[in-house]
Amino acid sequence: MNGNEPFLQRESVKSVLASLLSIVIGLAFGALVVLVVGLTSKDLGAGSAWEGIRLIFGGLFSTGRGPTGLLTWGFNGQSIGNMLFRAMPLIMTGLSVAMAYKTGLFNIGAPGQYLMGTLVSLSVALGIPSGSLPKALIWLLAFCGALLAGALWGAIPGMLKAFLNINEVIACIMTNWIAANFVTWMFSVSSFKNVVENTKSSYIYKTTYGLVDGAYVNGAGVATAKMGLDKVFPGSQVNGGILIAVLFAVGVYVMMEKTTFGYQLKACGSNRHAARYAGISDRRNIVLSMAIAGALSAGGAGLYCLSGNTEFFWSTYQSLPAIGFNGIPVALLAVCNPIGVIFTAIFMSMLSISGLQLTNLTAYNEYITDVIIAVIVYLAAFSLVIKMWLGRRKKAGRANANAAPPPKPQPAAADDKKGGGAQ
Amino acid sequence: MDNSQDYVIEMLHITKEFPGIKANDDITLQLRRGEIHALLGENGAGKSTLMSVLFGLYQPEQGEIRKNGEKVTINDPNDATALGIGMVHQHFKLVEVFTVLDNIILGAETTGALGFLKKAEARKKVEALSEKYGLKVDLDAKVEDITVGMQQRVEILKMLYRDNEILIFDEPTAVLTPQEIDELMATMKEFAREGKSILFISHKLNEIMAVADRVSVLRKGRYIGTVNTADTNKQELSNMMVGRPVQLEVRKTPAQPKEEVLRVEHFCVPSHVHKRNAVNDVSFTVRAGEIVCIAGIDGNGQTELVYGLSGLDKSNGGSVTLCGEDVTHYSIHRRGANMSHIPEDRHKHGLVLDFTLEQNMVLQRFNEPQFQHGGFIDGGAVRAYAEKLIDQYDVRSGQGPITKARSMSGGNQQKAIIAREIDRDKPLIIAVQPTRGLDVGAIEYIHSQLVAERDKGKAILLVSLELDEVMSLSDRILVMYEGEIVGELDPKQTNVQELGLYMAGAKREGKEATA
Numbered sequence: 001m002n003g004n005e006p007f008l009q010r011e012s013v014k015s016v017l018a019s020l021l022s023i024v025i026g027l028a029f030g031a032l033v034v035l036v037v038g039l040t041s042k043d044l045g046a047g048s049a050w051e052g053i054r055l056i057f058g059g060l061f062s063t064g065r066g067p068t069g070l071l072t073w074g075f076n077g078q079s080i081g082n083m084l085f086r087a088m089p090l091i092m093t094g095l096s097v098a099m100a101y102k103t104g105l106f107n108i109g110a111p112g113q114y115l116m117g118t119l120v121s122l123s124v125a126l127g128i129p130s131g132s133l134p135k136a137l138i139w140l141l142a143f144c145g146a147l148l149a150g151a152l153w154g155a156i157p158g159m160l161k162a163f164l165n166i167n168e169v170i171a172c173i174m175t176n177w178i179a180a181n182f183v184t185w186m187f188s189v190s191s192f193k194n195v196v197e198n199t200k201s202s203y204i205y206k207t208t209y210g211l212v213d214g215a216y217v218n219g220a221g222v223a224t225a226k227m228g229l230d231k232v233f234p235g236s237q238v239n240g241g242i243l244i245a246v247l248f249a250v251g252v253y254v255m256m257e258k259t260t261f262g263y264q265l266k267a268c269g270s271n272r273h274a275a276r277y278a279g280i281s282d283r284r285n286i287v288l289s290m291a292i293a294g295a296l297s298a299g300g301a302g303l304y305c306l307s308g309n310t311e312f313f314w315s316t317y318q319s320l321p322a323i324g325f326n327g328i329p330v331a332l333l334a335v336c337n338p339i340g341v342i343f344t345a346i347f348m349s350m351l352s353i354s355g356l357q358l359t360n361l362t363a364y365n366e367y368i369t370d371v372i373i374a375v376i377v378y379l380a381a382f383s384l385v386i387k388m389w390l391g392r393r394k395k396a397g398r399a400n401a402n403a404a405p406p407p408k409p410q411p412a413a414a415d416d417k418k419g420g421g422a423q
Numbered sequence: 424m425d426n427s428q429d430y431v432i433e434m435l436h437i438t439k440e441f442p443g444i445k446a447n448d449d450i451t452l453q454l455r456r457g458e459i460h461a462l463l464g465e466n467g468a469g470k471s472t473l474m475s476v477l478f479g480l481y482q483p484e485q486g487e488i489r490k491n492g493e494k495v496t497i498n499d500p501n502d503a504t505a506l507g508i509g510m511v512h513q514h515f516k517l518v519e520v521f522t523v524l525d526n527i528i529l530g531a532e533t534t535g536a537l538g539f540l541k542k543a544e545a546r547k548k549v550e551a552l553s554e555k556y557g558l559k560v561d562l563d564a565k566v567e568d569i570t571v572g573m574q575q576r577v578e579i580l581k582m583l584y585r586d587n588e589i590l591i592f593d594e595p596t597a598v599l600t601p602q603e604i605d606e607l608m609a610t611m612k613e614f615a616r617e618g619k620s621i622l623f624i625s626h627k628l629n630e631i632m633a634v635a636d637r638v639s640v641l642r643k644g645r646y647i648g649t650v651n652t653a654d655t656n657k658q659e660l661s662n663m664m665v666g667r668p669v670q671l672e673v674r675k676t677p678a679q680p681k682e683e684v685l686r687v688e689h690f691c692v693p694s695h696v697h698k699r700n701a702v703n704d705v706s707f708t709v710r711a712g713e714i715v716c717i718a719g720i721d722g723n724g725q726t727e728l729v730y731g732l733s734g735l736d737k738s739n740g741g742s743v744t745l746c747g748e749d750v751t752h753y754s755i756h757r758r759g760a761n762m763s764h765i766p767e768d769r770h771k772h773g774l775v776l777d778f779t780l781e782q783n784m785v786l787q788r789f790n791e792p793q794f795q796h797g798g799f800i801d802g803g804a805v806r807a808y809a810e811k812l813i814d815q816y817d818v819r820s821g822q823g824p825i826t827k828a829r830s831m832s833g834g835n836q837q838k839a840i841i842a843r844e845i846d847r848d849k850p851l852i853i854a855v856q857p858t859r860g861l862d863v864g865a866i867e868y869i870h871s872q873l874v875a876e877r878d879k880g881k882a883i884l885l886v887s888l889e890l891d892e893v894m895s896l897s898d899r900i901l902v903m904y905e906g907e908i909v910g911e912l913d914p915k916q917t918n919v920q921e922l923g924l925y926m927a928g929a930k931r932e933g934k935e936a937t938a
Binding site for chain 1: 733735754755756757758759764766771772773774775776777778782786787789790795798799800802
């Protein structure tokens, strides 16, 4: 019977429209900020404002400035590749939040789970001496270790919720900071620190460094295979991890929508009491749900860190990774649909690429794109309101259309509806 | 005679549409001053929608509302209050953590010069009202701690405190015990004597006949007619409401009990409220082919007994034997092998409201081989099964199997649960208040289904607060009082009065008679 409904009235179509509307308004607001800043600043003018606006909308396809100083446009493999690279961990954290949300849990613990994934993937990749195992196996161990660590870390708030009825949001916030301090401590006592002379700050070795005879040698370590993507998007950081992330998204979708396991998780999430009544173990499912969410976040960290060309600043006890928190807007914008998460994560990354182009090519700075993201997140939270508004407009439109011709007999299907609906 | 002078409120040709459904279609309702006017209709007939229009919660597409003959516009509940219209909603609108007094004055607070509350003044007024109408409440108790009956009295006092002249009661008796219902009826009559006008929404014919002066009947969103209760009878009203002759009495043959299915011995279940056991040393049996009814006033341990039997709560003594197997320490899932359970609270336990109807139909069965292959749900099989049940049990919904359970009417939600539980085909059916809040058409249907299952050889344990249901449906009656079974009665040899004495704890049998 779904097919009988007008296309625009379908719940899924309305959701997508609501998200698209948030995006358009967000971009328009960003353009407005650029314009206002441009017109009010001494150094900028209407011309630069126009350049800025074009970069906000099309920064992905900017190829720099031509010999005449005008912006040039075209296919920019580096930008697109980097966009996909940045989307890779975001897809994972977005999936984490979306999947938990579908089971009635708000996983604000993604940053902590992400950090635990970072800790384990880096420790395994750097800790196993090169040559002792095949590189692919080390990579796999590091990635699976990250998944496991995230699962365990996510299971903690899950257990607190299931057995002691402690709100998962509070438990997640606390485990986030425990993770931040724990990870800092672990790396501070580790031998993975790549201390660069004359700088006080220190990063962890990239995973391309491998332990050979007690010393780290660049090129001896592991890095995610490029899988030919470096040929398609030359000069970018993208690697096969993005394909793995997409596979995870499809996997989560299938798990949630097609399997009995997903059915149980959703039943517990929607109505814990009814699930229990039906003989489903509500506690087990809450713990599992948080564990899977944790594994996804940490998997994102694994993919990112194991890319080989990424750096990690180990003294993280004062700040939580933004990639974790950004999973929330990614999931919200995708209305918690795992497949939608792929696209919203890519979109968010596109914005940050546009921001970089803005910085590189104009006098604006990239934080303008943060404003855009903030507006979009804000509107994404309002998506329900926008959906209702869309529904009302469509209804009013239909009523007007019906008023013009003489009243048609109601279709027979209307009879089915009499038993239902509001009293 | 000028008619408009007669009516305190008139709702003329009201039409209100929701997507896919015309909830009110050209409905006219005229309320006289000082009368009790009942609004009768099945679930989904449009009663609540009409009242929400009057209370300003919905705006009608067509029609107008008049007060004392003058047209008025009601945009929100504040407008309604200003016009002297007050409403006791079916689901109370109280702040749980506030005291009774705070709830009554909320939204109508009188304040002093600096904006401080004048609580003492309010207290005096509420106490006076409470005394005048015999509405006993504890003004300093928190709403979450008081009984449902007292919560309703708080709602009534809220209306009186605001000097409302037009009182709307939306299904007020659904949550009350028989005694509380009698008290409420008396209070309503007292209000009418004083010249207040009352709109009484109900589908319980007994109550309407007892208390109302006139009845307006709605069916499927349409206005059917208005009659004087003096000139009509229950059968006529139910025919008007349902649109066909309805069987008001349960038709059944004498029971032919066979083998024992459920044996409960010295069963105890702890209470969540107090330190004593909610169910204390209860023993009884249910045999195949009989309906055993647990009667009692709400809150005497019936809910906890069922929780204990179904495994939702842990027991702390005694044993439960189901089909010859000791299931005392079994999980809910394992008990489900021989037991189906129509739960008391269909929204809390019975349904996952955000799931579709078809998903709800397989709530316990999704793991069975016919509905899944290797962990993947067989959508086609689930759809086919749901369609079969929908068809067989006449579950009505907007979009068939893919309707969200939340959007269905209460009666059809209950029908869906009954369909699911009966179709699981287990030797024992526990049915807890299976007809609560339902209209006569649905009640008739559910009663006949339960009798049919009994005749197929199922053991049925019925928990009911409705004396009529207890008397007409059961083959044996066990009366529960303060967590214990105080009497076993034969419905053919007892009457409502005797049952009432047992239920109130005024009479009890020796322990040995309860086994």
